[in-house]
Amino acid sequence: MAEYTETQRKILKIGKREFLAKGFKDASLRGIVKEAGFTQGAFYGYYPDKAALFDALVSEVADGLMEQFKMAQQAHFELIPEDKTAQSRELSTDYLNRFINFIYDNFDTFKLLICCSEGTKYSNYVHDLVEVEIAQTEIYYDRLRQLGKLDGTVSRELHHMITSAYFTAVFETVAHDMTREHAVQYVNELAVFFNCGWDGLLRLK
Template sequence: MAVPDHSIDPRILASARKEFLEKGFEKASLKGICQGADVTTGALYKRYKGKEELFCAVVEQTVKELYAVANERGDRDPRELSDVELIKCWDMDGSDMMWWFQFLYDRHDDFVLLLTCAEGTRYSNFQHDWVEVLTKATSSFLAEAQRRNLCRKDVGPDELHILLTAFWTTIYEPFIHRFTWEQMEEHCRIVCHLFDWHSALAFRILE
């Protein structure tokens, strides 16, 4: 009985990641991926139906981890928070922002694939879709603060989506431009100064 070659899948995924990063989804070739992985096209097609399924397999774990974080943060019930805790949710905390940059940098290549190389796949609108997920997670916190008269009331979900799009663009761009980690750290500090949610949303200052 032939022994299954369990090294094939990691080789295919590694080769595919490299090919997609270099050429983007549409220009990447399965032939080139097979050559890079030293496998036959038959071996590849036994595992993946085509190029899009392969692309999705490459980024699958990163997508799962991103959405897990969004769900974890959004699952808190804002009604259970004190006024101080609710206002603090909008702090531009340097350590929390640095956590985000480190989290994304640890998944650097897959995050870049989602941002710049996904045209033609189900993740073509990843940048917009990711902000939409975060808007839904954040809207309940803003609505609760507005209900308690803690901040301005004329910002609805649509405008919040626009503001979060601007915010996340400042996070996307250093990955798109292939910043080093040292550049990311400095950029993170700048972003913390640039976005003052307390001022923009006119949060009350509690004694």
């Protein structure tokens, strides 16, 4: 966890409010500095530009979810030597619940990432998650096929479309300001729907 000065905390608080209200592209750096009561020079002593301020607000949480996501991928590979690959769908749903609670523990940050990041390097954040998911899952499925633990095939194009639709649907919780309780119910229903579809295409053993 980063340590901030009182000045930085004030800049971050006002910056977050400005980005949430207007999005990154329309947020006014001059307005942020003015509201904070600082000079432009004081601001630049902490952040070189508006993008750096946005990055300071979201990077730790964005990286945190990505790391959790990679851990979830590894957990699936650990099912193989334990001969528990048939439990992959249940494991995915378990991690989905962990992810949604992490998202709601950091809701404002994910609101910035999902709804306010156009014009920043985070504008493709969901797409980046999708690409990690597809790359690792295809390696996992290839391993299962070699072991005779998976029947069925799916093209990369269809895999990408389904995965992209799934991630977009999950982050609708943030876009539509669902309560945590509603979001948990929603993503678990979503998991049932998508798992049934995957089971129709790929049968785990």
